[in-house]
Amino acid sequence: GAVVSQHPSRVICKSGTSVKIECRSLDFQATTMFWYRQFPKQSLMLMATSNEGSKATYEQGVEKDKFLINHASLTLSTLTVTSAHPEDSSFYICSAREIMTGGDETQYFGPGTRLLVL
Amino acid sequence: AQKITQTQPGMFVQEKEAVTLDCTYDTSDPSYGLFWYKQPSSGEMIFLIYQGSYDQQNATEGRYSLNFQKARKSANLVISASQLGDSAMYFCAMRVNSPGGTSYGKLTFGQGTILTVHP
Numbered sequence: 001g002a003v004v005s006q007h008p009s010r011v012i013c014k015s016g017t018s019v020k021i022e023c024r025s026l027d028f029q030a031t032t033m034f035w036y037r038q039f040p041k042q043s044l045m046l047m048a049t050s051n052e053g054s055k056a057t058y059e060q061g062v063e064k065d066k067f068l069i070n071h072a073s074l075t076l077s078t079l080t081v082t083s084a085h086p087e088d089s090s091f092y093i094c095s096a097r098e099i100m101t102g103g104d105e106t107q108y109f110g111p112g113t114r115l116l117v118l
Numbered sequence: 119a120q121k122i123t124q125t126q127p128g129m130f131v132q133e134k135e136a137v138t139l140d141c142t143y144d145t146s147d148p149s150y151g152l153f154w155y156k157q158p159s160s161g162e163m164i165f166l167i168y169q170g171s172y173d174q175q176n177a178t179e180g181r182y183s184l185n186f187q188k189a190r191k192s193a194n195l196v197i198s199a200s201q202l203g204d205s206a207m208y209f210c211a212m213r214v215n216s217p218g219g220t221s222y223g224k225l226t227f228g229q230g231t232i233l234t235v236h237p
Contacts, residue, residue, distance in 0.1 A: 032223065043209065043227045044163075091161055097223060107213075107225060109155075109163035 003027060004096045006110035013084055014118055021079045021113045023094030029074035030096035034107070035067075038091040050077040084117040091115075120145045122212050124228035131200045132236050138185070139195045139231050141210030149215040152193040153225065154184065158206040166208075169193060171215070197233075205235045 003026040013019050023033055031052045036044040048069050049057040056069035066088075068080040077096075081088050093112040099105045121144040131137040143152065154166040169177045169184045177184045185194040197204055210228040 034224070038161075041207075041230075041232070043229050044225075046224060046226075049224065093161070093163065095163075095225075105223070109165075112161040112163075114161070 004094065004108045004110040006092075006094055006113050008113060009111060010114045010116075012116045012118065015085050016083055019081045019084055019115060021081075021092055021094075021115075023077045023079070023096065023110050025075045025096040025098070025108070028096075028098045030077075030098060031074060032097040033071060033077040034095045034097070035069060035077075035079050036093045036095070038093060038112075040091075044093060047079075081115065084115070086117045089115055089117045120147075120150075120212050120214060120226040122210050122226050122228035124210055124231050126231045127229070128232045128234065130234050130236060131197075133202060134199055136196060136198045137200055137233065139197070139208050139210075139233065141193045141195065141228055143191050143193060143210075143212050145212065145214065147214045147216050151213045151215055152184070152186070153211040153213065154182070154193075154195045155209045155211060156204075156206045157209060157230075163209075167195070200235045202235050202237060205233060207232050 005024045007022045033050040035047045037047050038044045046059050047062045050069045050071040052071045052074050058064045071077040091112050091114050094110045095107045097107050123142045150171045152169045156164040167177050167179045167182045167184050169186045176186050181198045183196045207230045209230050211225045213225050
């Protein structure tokens with residue numbers, strides 16, 4: 001199956017700094033990628049939908065100025081957590097949507113990025 | 119809006135026994151898909167099984183089967199012959215398949231069920 005990578009897998013940063021997380025589709029083109037956030041032992045919450053070549057669509061309650069999303073190419077989306085604070089510590093997961101011939105689609109998940117803000 | 123409900127925060131099963139993880143859903147869209155994912159402690163999301171709303175037969179993938187009861191809006195996952203490696207968090211998810219609308223293509227996840235397999 002298709003592979004989606006995320007980098008870094010784990011990051012620790014100081015409060016007030018910005019952190020960039022990359023999501024790459026390795027063997028297919030993804031016009032749409034999704035960013036999720038997961039707190040320990042909780043569900044995945046969709047943060048935003050990243051569309052190649054256009055602005056991301058954010059879910060209600062997600063600050064677009066805090067979580068900057070850029071989808072500059074068909075294989076790369078980035079999430080930047082700006083001015084990170086301890087409450088932003090979480091597990092961030094991306095997924096990439098592959099649309100096959102015939103219209104069927106599948107979402108492939110990245111391995112996730114654990115962010116710890118001190 | 120779409121909603122997925124998993125009412126079992128935790129489940130325990132003896133190795134080699136079968137276990138059913140419950141999932142109910144709610145949507146007004148006639149075309150949708152139901153997914154089950156496994157998330158071990160490493161955090162990766164592992165796709166297990168998919169059921170389309172128009173599929174006539176219940177989906178099966180190896181030891182996983184999906185008990186799809188459309189009228190009851192339930193999509194329970196059955197794991198047969200449980201193994202120690204099945205211990206993980208399990209998520210039920212739904213995707214609206216009809217183009218158009220703000221929810222198209224998005225996955226909505228349930229709260230998850232932590233499965234523990236005892237030797």
